Amino acid sequence: MSAIEIDNISKIFNAGSGNQVVALTDIDLSIASGEFVSLIGPSGCGKSTLLRLIANLLEPTDGNIVVNGKSPKQARLDQDYGMAFQQSGLFEWRTVAKNIELPLELKGWDKAKRHERAMEMLELVKLADFAGHYPWQLSGGMQQRVAIARALAVHPSLLLMDEPFGALDEMTREHMQSELLSICRRTGSSVVFVTHSIPEAVYLSNRVVVMSPRPGRITKIVNVSIEGERSDATRDNDAFFRGITAVREALRGVEMSDHVRGIEDR
Amino acid sequence: MSATITRPTRASFLTPRRLRRVALFFASLLLVAVAWELYKVVGPEAGGKIFGWKLLPRANDNAMPHIWEMLERYGRPEVRGSDRKIWSVVLAGAWFSFRLALVGFFVGAALGLGLSILMARFKVAERGILPYLVLSQTVPLIALAPLVVSWGGKLSIGDWTWPRWLSASVLGAFLAFFPVAVGALKGLTSPPSASIELMDSYAASWWQTLRKLRFPAAVPFIVPALKLAASASVIGVVVAEISTGLKGGIGRLIIEYAREATSDPAKVFTAVFGAAALGLAMSGFVTLADLYMMRNRPKEATA
Numbered sequence: 161m162s163a164i165e166i167d168n169i170s171k172i173f174n175a176g177s178g179n180q181v182v183a184l185t186d187i188d189l190s191i192a193s194g195e196f197v198s199l200i201g202p203s204g205c206g207k208s209t210l211l212r213l214i215a216n217l218l219e220p221t222d223g224n225i226v227v228n229g230k231s232p233k234q235a236r237l238d239q240d241y242g243m244a245f246q247q248s249g250l251f252e253w254r255t256v257a258k259n260i261e262l263p264l265e266l267k268g269w270d271k272a273k274r275h276e277r278a279m280e281m282l283e284l285v286k287l288a289d290f291a292g293h294y295p296w297q298l299s300g301g302m303q304q305r306v307a308i309a310r311a312l313a314v315h316p317s318l319l320l321m322d323e324p325f326g327a328l329d330e331m332t333r334e335h336m337q338s339e340l341l342s343i344c345r346r347t348g349s350s351v352v353f354v355t356h357s358i359p360e361a362v363y364l365s366n367r368v369v370v371m372s373p374r375p376g377r378i379t380k381i382v383n384v385s386i387e388g389e390r391s392d393a394t395r396d397n398d399a400f401f402r403g404i405t406a407v408r409e410a411l412r413g414v415e416m417s418d419h420v421r422g423i424e425d426r
Numbered sequence: 427m428s429a430t431i432t433r434p435t436r437a438s439f440l441t442p443r444r445l446r447r448v449a450l451f452f453a454s455l456l457l458v459a460v461a462w463e464l465y466k467v468v469g470p471e472a473g474g475k476i477f478g479w480k481l482l483p484r485a486n487d488n489a490m491p492h493i494w495e496m497l498e499r500y501g502r503p504e505v506r507g508s509d510r511k512i513w514s515v516v517l518a519g520a521w522f523s524f525r526l527a528l529v530g531f532f533v534g535a536a537l538g539l540g541l542s543i544l545m546a547r548f549k550v551a552e553r554g555i556l557p558y559l560v561l562s563q564t565v566p567l568i569a570l571a572p573l574v575v576s577w578g579g580k581l582s583i584g585d586w587t588w589p590r591w592l593s594a595s596v597l598g599a600f601l602a603f604f605p606v607a608v609g610a611l612k613g614l615t616s617p618p619s620a621s622i623e624l625m626d627s628y629a630a631s632w633w634q635t636l637r638k639l640r641f642p643a644a645v646p647f648i649v650p651a652l653k654l655a656a657s658a659s660v661i662g663v664v665v666a667e668i669s670t671g672l673k674g675g676i677g678r679l680i681i682e683y684a685r686e687a688t689s690d691p692a693k694v695f696t697a698v699f700g701a702a703a704l705g706l707a708m709s710g711f712v713t714l715a716d717l718y719m720m721r722n723r724p725k726e727a728t729a
Binding site for chain 2: 212215217236237239241243245247249251252253254255262263265266267294296
């Protein structure tokens with residue numbers, strides 16, 4: 161079964177009014193179970209909108225989405241997915257462990273079971289010693305790891321991430337990318353990952369979906385064929401560089417028709 | 427992952443910083459007393475003019491009794507021949523008013539919170555209610571006090587009749603609810619959209635979002651609003667006591683003692699200090715609540 165089926169989606173904001181914006185048109189995408197897919201493109205290409213449509217935080221104007229064989233709304237109600245944003249969005253009045261317990265609390269889990277799961281998640285993101293700390297006592301990278309642990313707390317089969325490492329420095333960022341991959345290997349989650357960074361997209365993904373703006377659409381899907389398990393050595397790999405070149409060229413196609421903003425092309 | 431990690435330590439109640447603040451408070455009291463006595467030495471006996479404006483207060487013993495006379499007055503009986511010392515009368519009055527103010531404070535805070543939740547929930551309610559809240563605070567308390575008393579006097583449910591003191595508490599609540607309503611509304615709507623989206627992604631109900639996100643996020647806004655509400659409830663109660671003639675409270679004592687200002691000038695100050703102590707007690711009470719509610723918050727968020 162595929163994790164996500166997107167069938168001819170479009171999204172129009174303020175439809176019919178003077179400031180109507182076509183955010184997405186003719187989006188078709190199928191994401192297999194366990195697959196890691198990145199969405200990349202210049203600002204305004206609708207990649208975050210697409211993520212929110214999958215998450216049922218927005219309703220599509222037209223077309224159909226199936227998540228885990230259900231409607232996105234049902235998938236949201238069942239907490240089939242976990243979500244992480246660029247800002248970790250941790251609640252400053254809750255300890256690290258309590259932050260991770262939040263989605264479990266809302267599901268009505270009992271206290272002992274919640275705490276057990278939170279500790280399991282903290283082991284996973286290697287922050288077990290920080291369960292009793294408050295978010296403001298942690299570094300940015302650690303906060304983001306807590307946010308990922310929170311997203312994974314309900315053991316979702318699907319992770320939706322909107323530039324989760326966008327606010328981190330380069331060193332921390334590469335470290336977090338490796339961490340994320342090793343977590344996904346252990347949990348077997350499928351991931352939809354929105355990013356601005358070409359190397360990040362290529363390093364993490366099985367497929368990179370290149371999008372272009374006005375109106376938001378998919379211009380190309382780049383398959384990344386890197387052999388074996390990815391590690392820091394992957395960053396010196398020929399296949400890694402070929403992937404980067406392929407994505408860059410696909411984005412350049414976007415650039416021909418439109419000015420590209422907000423793409424980190426290192 | 428280089429980060430300076432500070433273990434969360436439960437701060438002890440008496441930190442050097444807090445002790446210093448208490449010491450500063452008493453030093454400032456002393457400073458005011460010294461300034462008072464200094465003015466009595468250099469100020470004009472019958473008041474004075476600056477550039478034709480009558481600004482300088484009279485420094486004679488009738489208008490400005492010595493500090494020690496005021497303190498000494500506490501030890502003497504309230505009225506000649508009575509064996510009840512004035513300190514116990516003032517203390518009883520302050521305690522009476524404190525309880526009324528406390529009732530007013532809690533009723534006002536609850537009302538303010540309720541209104542803010544209603545306004546945060548329904549945009550229509552905010553547009554409909556908020557202008558009236560602002561308007562309500564422009565009504566002079568003196569004008570409202572007799573109205574509340576007469577409305578209350580007509581009210582009785584079964585065996586229960588409206589006690590006179592409740593009118594004073596209601597007026598305290600009337601002043602106290604406003605800062606809480608406005609502050610809490612600002613706090614309840616303060617969470618960033620990402621946090622709201624997060625709760626939506628968990629399929630959290632509006633009520634759950636209120637309890638787990640909006641309300642805790644509003645606490646740093648509610649705490650200073652409660653401080654305003656505490657002093658407002660005291661003012662409301664004292665003014666209501668004066669304008670409705672309610673006996674037993676500190677407001678009434680101030681009015682009674684002020685009538686004796688020529689024969690016994692130090693007397694009124696004993697009641698004035700009682701009212702000040704009452705205000706301090708209320709704000710101390712709220713400060714304790716503040717310390718408790720903000721104990722685990724980042725330091726920059728504490729005002």
